[in-house]
Amino acid sequence: MRALADFTIEPGQGADGGVLHFSGPMVVSSLGLVDRRLRKLSDPVAQIDVRDVERMDTVGAWTVWRLSQQLGAEIVNCRDEAERLIKAISETDTNNESIRAPRLPLIKRVPDEVGTLVIALAVGFLQVVGFLGQAISAAGMILRHPRRFRGLALVHQMELVGVNALGIVGLMSFLVGVVIAQQGAVQLQQFGAEIYTINLVGRLTLRELGILMTAIMVAGRSGSAFAAQLGTMKLTEEVDAMRTIGVSPTEALVLPRIIATMIMLPLLGIYSSVLGIIGGAFLGAVSLGIPFLTFLARIQEVVPIHDVWVGLVKGPVFGLIVALAGCYQGMQVKTNAEEVGTRTTSAVVLAIFTVIVLDAFFAVFFTKIGWG
Structure with a gap:
């Protein structure tokens, strides 16, 4: 049976109080019951005798020191080792001191925080570029050894990213087309130019909103799924297991997701644009008196073909950004659920922010080259 610490109170010789006499090992594993009894101690004590203490660790030394401070008692008959521990505890006692980290003045603290943020952004950008380099390297390896390409994984991801998103993307695009047509018609009617609602819906949907809204929807739907899936695989050490058996996680997990998103996002963008135009045509037939087929035929006349190419060019780039953000954030998971x-949220925010910034860049670029 394991020995436990114990104590007794013996009458003292003076009027100040008795002697608190400890015995047995005063270590963390034997002090549980004794500590509870000590906290209820109300008898006056003048001395704490530790002569019969067999062993003492830091917890035991702190218990003796705490009692001596609370009861105003003197510690007597200490062995050398126990005396050193109690002395060390007494020198580090900070119960009466307020410990606070030094705080820089405001004029220094703001630049320090800004500098830390800028450095973190730079490091994150370099890590994303490095991750993109790994994906490109894996793609080069696949081109050299085509048999290593995981075709079934690619088809599966194309189904998840594209086919399963048709419903929500179609509904969203149809309603956006209705809203654009309705709001545009309200403004154009003031000038008797509601017929130009067709131009507004066609160019805006094919050139900008179709692919942009689709990219945002895919970022929230598939980008977050990529981050959550890969992050969970990191936590369960499946990624490490793949490396152990000689399988590249970039080739098996990342590359199929990136390629699938780059293929499906342009197709979803065209699908979204078509549904947006149909939504505008529906609103035109109901509210503006423009026949449905006339609306669609007019679209072919007023929308230049380069607007379609603008949307198609944006698609693979936006797909790369969405998939890269989701896979990168998922592969950065290290600690807990x-x-x-957190990484899933970061993947969605990073993808949407980057897509919108690139869309603004594309708008300026295509205007400069005469595709405005």
Whole structure:
């Protein structure tokens, strides 16, 4: 049976109080019951005798020191080792001191925080570029050894990213087309030019909103799924297991997702644009008196073909951004399940922000080359 610490109170010789006499090992594993009894101690004590203490660790030394401070008692008959521990505890006692980290003044703290943020952004950008380099390297390896390409994984991801998203993307695009037509018609009617609602819906949908809204929807739907899936695989050490057996996680997990998104996003963008135009035509037939087929025929006349190419060019780039953000954030998970949620949120925010910035860049670029 394991020995436990114990104590007794013996009458003292003076009027200040008795002697608190400890015995047995005063270590963390034997002090549980004794500590509870000591906290209820109300008898006056003048001395704490530790002569019969067999062993003492830091917890035991802190217990003796705490009692001596609370009761105003003197510690007597200490062995050398126990005396050193109690002395060390007494020198580090900070119960009466307020410990606070030094705080820089405001004029220094703001630049320090800004500098830290800028450095973190730079490091994150370099890591994303490095991750993209790994994906390109894996693609080169696949081109050299085509038999290593995982065709079934690609088809599966294309189904998840594209086919399963047709419903929500179609509904969203149809309603956006209705809203654009309705709001545009309200403004154009003031000038008797509601017929130009067709121009507004056609060019805006094919050139900008079709592919942009689709990219945002795919980022929230598939980008977050990529981050959550890969993050969970990192936590369960499946990624490490793949490396152990000689399988490249980039080739098996990342590359199929990136290629599938780059293929399906332009197709979803065209599908979204078509549904947006149909939504505008529906609103035109109901509210503006423009026949449905006339609306669609007029689209072919007023929308230049380069507007279609603008949307198609944006598609693979936006797909690369969405898939890269999701896979990168998922592969950065290291510690716990909470980080999976944090990285998933970061993947969506990063993808949407980058897509919108690139869309603005594309708008300026295509205007400069005469495709405005």
